[in-house]
Amino acid sequence: MNCFREESNEPHFVLVPLAAQGHLIPMVDIGRILAERGVCVRLIITPANADRIKPIIERTKEANLSIEFVELSFPNVKFGLPPGCESVENIPDLSLFRPFFEAIYSLDEPLEAFLGSLERPPDCMITDMCNGWTGPIARKFGIPRVIFHGPSCFYISTDYNLGCHKVYDSVNDENEYVTVPDFPIKLEVTKAQTPGFFNNPLFEDMRKKCLEEESTADGVMINTFLELEQLFIENYEKKIGKRVWTMGPICLYEKDFEMKVGRGNTEAIDQRHRVLTWLNSRDAASVLYISFGSIAFTNPQQLMEIGNALEASNKPFIWVIKKKEMNPEIEKWITAGFEERTKDRGLIIVGWAPQMIILSHPAVGGFITHCGWNSMLEAISMGVPMITWPRFADQFVNEKLVVEFLRIGVSLGVKDTNYGTEDVVLVKSDDVSKAISALMDGGIEATARRQRSKYFSEKAKKAIEEGGSSYINLTDFIHSFSKPEARYQMKNRY
Known part of the structure; x- marks a missing residue:
């Protein structure tokens, strides 16, 4: 039976990574890990990025995993981008950064059309934090949405605490050291070294959108493990009042040598x-x-x-x-x-x-x-x-x-x-x-x-082995979004 069909009882997740190698690679890994644990996965990708990870896609098919790579056409020409420029590291000039992200945000219509064509809606959407444009789509279809953070929890909690206390509002010198408030350890940083994402007047609207959509998400997923960052995971989870699933190191789940070799690029x-x-x-x-x-x-x-x-x-x-x-x-x-x-x-x-x-x-x-x-x-x-x-x-x-x-x-x-x-x-x-x-x-x-x-x-x-902290978190994450009653319990956990 096709696990994506309406009568299937298997959980069905959609993953929407950011078009950047450092964000795409762990999201692809997450998709494969979920599929190996019985989840039906659809991963949204663009043609050039799909071509870069072609061996991974082929090996996934050979392994008979229930994961589908859905290609959405990237509007290069419309936004003045060169052909094949579908990932952040391919942007040839700083002046094209804004058009590149406008192109990404324009993927909302094709993603919405794709989700509308499915026999059954996904049980969960995992979306990169920078993809704030996915929030309204998830709400339209009633899909629970989890934010994926690419950096360490140490950084995420630092950035969150600085933002909540508006520390930089009174800082004029970008190289002046400030102490991160409400942090588990004493940490001094400068604004130049912790600018946050989209920290440019040209991106102010996107930054606002992403922060708003993060606050309405149903949880957070981070590529780290409890034994490495426990102090900072607990600090962040307490601050946001949401479940934080640490599921890493994601890179360790892959045992296949060929998959390790081709990870990220052919x-x-x-x-x-x-x-x-x-x-x-x-x-x-x-x-x-x-x-x-x-x-x-x-x-x-x-x-x-x-x-x-x-x-x-x-x-x-x-x-x-x-x-x-x-x-x-x-x-x-x-x-x-x-x-x-x-x-x-x-x-x-x-x-x-x-x-x-x-x-x-x-x-x-x-x-x-x-x-x-x-x-x-x-x-x-x-x-x-x-x-x-x-x-x-x-x-x-x-x-x-x-x-x-x-x-x-x-x-x-x-x-x-x-x-x-x-x-x-x-x-x-x-x-x-x-x-x-x-x-x-x-x-x-x-x-x-x-x-x-x-x-x-x-x-x-040990964290990713059966009984380890990340293994247990992965099991809990899948269960939390597998059945309507489980999702309801998860939403009312905090």
Whole structure:
């Protein structure tokens, strides 16, 4: 029997991710996890994004999972966007950010038409927090709606508390430190480092919409686990008066090697044999992995500073450089001597890397990261300590969680928000070298940091096992939206 048909008793959920790799990847993972637990899942996606995760879609079909990827045409031309620009990291110019999100918000009509064509309405809609446009649609069809937050709960609770107390209303200097009110620990941040989402006059209407729709949601889902962020989960849940389901680390649910390789982008598949062969030849915990996510751009001068530090460190390394960063200047610098001098211990990947395969390999002993939550949680799950280099959005607060609270990271001391478009060098090679040495060269602090990383990795793996905190939360979440009476009880729980 088709589980999507009206007579089916199986729960039916619709997932609406934000069109950005860091948001899409965990939402796709959530869809597959729910389908494996007997939920009928429909995941809303656009054609270009579907093409990027084609191997995942094909493997899902092979596994006979009840998950359907529903493609909604993306209106590039109508909003002046180039062909194929269907994800945040593909936006070629800052001036196109507003048109891009207007295009996303225009998906309300095709989504409404799709839901109206179904034999039975979904039992639940899981929607990215940035997709405030989905709220009215869910209400029209009487669908309970749960907000998915991509960042850490540490960041979400920080942002929520700052907003509730309107802390920044009286702050004129964006670099002035303020204390986060009603927070479980003393935390000092600046407005420049915690701007919140859509924090630009051009996006004020969208920000207002998202906040309003978050307040009317039936609950919140976060990719984290209780043992990592319990203080902050409890703080946030108390503040919003809604159920918060922590279901992570989502990256650990995937056991299929091929799915791990192709997670997020088909490009990674082409790299797998090269990467694994190289890693298999290295000693345990000897390799440093360097990657700055899908959005942050690193200018040529800064890339060369990083390269000089890697060369000076004398450590084996895997360095991911984006295609858009590999301009003639960098190509010339690499081929003019850097590649030759480091060929016996360095591997450069241009484009998308199979990150989970790399981080889970026993040869990897450290990770220089931009502090995006997906990357950080993957490293935590694998017990890999980090060197932190935040750029924007939630990343500076994520850094504080990892460096100051969990104490499994070494900070490079970057204080300024940077999208990489500025022709400046924020971190000199000497500072990168010092951080590499602190992380990788041993000593009492480095050993303790590595032990703590291993501790949280073990807790992460137990959380998703049967009887673990995230496993129990997932079961409760499915039950809460599976039957009308269960949904009623959940709504009246608070």
